[in-house]
Amino acid sequence: MTDAEEIEMEPEERDRFLGTGGTGVLSLSTRGDEPPDAVPVSYGYDQTDDVFYFRISLGPGDDPEDLADRPVTFVAYGTEGEDDRWCSVVARGRLEDADEEKIATETLAGMERVDIPLVDVFEEPLRMVSFDFFRLQPDELTGRTESLVND
8 A cells, every 4th residue: 555645855856846937826915814815826946046036917006016025925836757746845935026126136147047937817918918027035945745655
């Protein structure tokens, strides 16, 4: 009989799972007792600096500064390997506006090492959707995977 147990991923395994980009769920803090805002997003991951980059669509009247410095949790998940073991990576920290002057040079270098998929979930053509770029340099970065255990 084969059971599954959850184990922590090694950094190399985590980096392989994240690749240079993919999709996941970004949960943004809210005020008071409101539940967090959780939205599906595409990401780019810079393995050199353990930094995530996000292309986020803002609606009319939305201000990128409203997202900057907000506490967030980002989760990427899926299966991996021949045996389709489940994996998940959780990153926690604060969003940074990628256009912010103090991180602009780092952001340019990091963006060259990532591939943010362009996922079309919008009701209008993508050329009509405006995006802003944000980054997350996690305060906490963990990965968990399934390990098959034989009884």
